[in-house]
Amino acid sequence: MSAADFVLIDDRLVPAAEACVPVSDRGFLYGDAVYETLRAYGGRPFQLPAHLERLARSAAAIYLRLPWPPAELAARLARLLAANRIDAGRVRITITRGAGDLRARPEALGPPRLVMTAEPLRPLPDAAYALGVPVEIAQRPRNLPGALDPAIKSGNLLNTLLARFEMRDPASYEVIMLNHQGELGEASLANLFLVDAAGVLRTPALASGILAGITRGLVLALAREADYAVREDSLPPSALLSAREAFLTASTIEILPIASVDGQPLPAAAGPVTRALQARYRARVAAELRLHPESETPPGEGRGR
Known part of the structure; x- marks a missing residue:
C-alpha cells in the first residue's frame, strides 16, 4: 500500500479507494463545511493547536457545533498519520454539517461529519525558493466580509477558484486579490507580505478582509522578534x-518569494529580508518539533495556510 492509502471518516480509518461521503452531505451539495490545511514534518503536524483554534472559530461563525474536543481531533489525526506512514505531509481536516434539508435551521441539522486526509507533499522546485515565483493581480475582487467573510475557512472556495481560473498568464503561480475597496487583500491560497523602499515589512491588515493565516501570524511574530519594522x-x-521584496505565506509553502507582479520583476526577489525570515521560520519548525536536520523536508511542498 502507498503512503496515503487511508482516509479517516468520523472515527474510522477507511482505505482511500473506498472512502466516500453520502450524496446528501451538505458539504458536497452546498460547500456547507469548514476545513484546515496544515503541514507535517517528521510525521508530526506543525502548529496544530492554532489550526484547531481557527477551525473552531470558523465553525462557530457558520453556526456549526463541533462535538469533538481539540484533543480528540489531535488523537484521530495522529492515528491517520501513523497509518499512512507520513513523514513530510499535507494534512486536511474537513468538517461538514452532515445531511439535512436545505431549509432546516442549524440546530435541527447534524450530526456533523469529520474527514481527515494525510498525503505526501508535492515539492516545488528549489528554484522557486531561490528565485521566486510570478504572480498577477486578480481581476475578480475578494468576497465582501459582510457576505461571506474571508476570515471563515469555509468549504466554499468559488471566489478564489474563479480568480485563479481567470489568471491571464498561464505561468503565474498565484493571483493577488483586492478587497471591495480596491486595496491589496491576499492571494487565492496564501497571505501576502512585502518590503517597501524604506525596508518596512508590510502586510494587509485583517480588517482588509483576509484570512488570519497561521503562517502569517508566525511570520509577524518572527519578524518582531528580529526587530524588523512591521506594519499591518x-x-x-x-x-x-513598487516593493523591493514580496513573498507569500502558507502552512505548506512556508515563505515563498515573489519574483514578479504582472510581469514586472521586483528589484530584490528572494531578497535579504525574505531569506532571513525563511531561515528563522525553518529554525522555529525544527525547535518546536525537535527535528534533526536529516528529518527536515524540502521547503516548498503543497499549499494551504
Missing part, C-alpha cells in the same frame, strides 16, 4: 508594484 495596514496595489 491598508495597502494599495501600487505598494506591491
